Amino acid sequence: DAGITQSPRYKITETGRQVTLMCHQTWSHSYMFWYRQDLGHGLRLIYYSAAADITDKGEVPDGYVVSRSKTENFPLTLESATRSQTSVYFCASSDLAGGQETQYFGPGTRLLVL
Amino acid sequence: AQSVAQPEDQVNVAEGNPLTVKCTYSVSGNPYLFWYVQYPNRGLQFLLKYITGDNLVKGSYGFEAEFNKSQTSFHLKKPSALVSDSALYFCAVRDLGNNDMRFGAGTRLTVKP
Incomplete structure (x- = not known):
């Protein structure tokens, strides 16, 4: 089906391990985003990408790495997971620049770091 | 940087009554404003947005x-809940020329029969 998907939907890992969260969209949207959702904070932007091979930091980028070799994929890697990275992670995509575009969100990945 | 405040963590209304979920924002330029809704274990869904024009925006x-x-x-x-x-409702704001969207902390709306 067309849309935006995330995998895995649930992940449990241990402190210090590397974890990669996957995001895939079928709309060929140019922009993609990674957010984390924590109680009391709403959604906070981690990284975003304006196009393939173009990425930029958001509000809370520390401890995360992204890449975008293809337009449709935007993986998020936690190189050495910490307990503070326990959260729900949402990927989103949108088409045009300039702020007018609507962002479309994936279903989320619930990550627990022990 | 732009910011959003949703002053109420929780709003409770009776079915059939009007509802209001509050949002205030801060930007340096002209704001692009959005409302999203999140149902349990789901991603955010777009409800409506204000870019320019009529101050009253109708959405989904x-x-x-x-x-x-x-x-x-x-x-x-x-008008009638x-x-x-x-669900959980989020207000968001973007500043012109800025790719960074800022979300409020969310307001949980409960409508009772």
Whole structure:
């Protein structure tokens, strides 16, 4: 089906391990985003990408790495997971620049770091 | 940087009554304002947005929002609430020329039969 998907939907890992969260969209949207959702904070932007091979930091980028070799994929890697990275992670995509575009969100990945 | 405040963590209304979910914002330039809704274990869904033009914006599921520049507010409203409207609502703002969207902390709306 067309849309935006995330995998895995649930992940449990241990402190210090590397974890990669996957995001895939079928709309060929140019922009993609990674957010984390924590109680009391709403959604906070981690990284975003304006196009393939173009990425930029958001509000809370520390401890995360992204890449975008293809337009449709935007993986998020936690190189050495910490307990503070326990959260729900949402990927989103949108088409045009300039702020007018609507962002479309994936279903989320619930990550627990022990 | 732009910011959003949702002053109420929780809003409770009876089915059939009007509802309001409050949002205030801060930006340096002209704001682009959004409302999203999140149902349990789901991603956010777009409800409506204000870019320019008429201050009253109509969106999905009978929701509307009023942009008030003098009060820097963008409150979400619905004339008659449904039990199925119960969800978590997020207000968001972007500044012109800025790719960074800032979300509020969210307001949990509960509509009781």
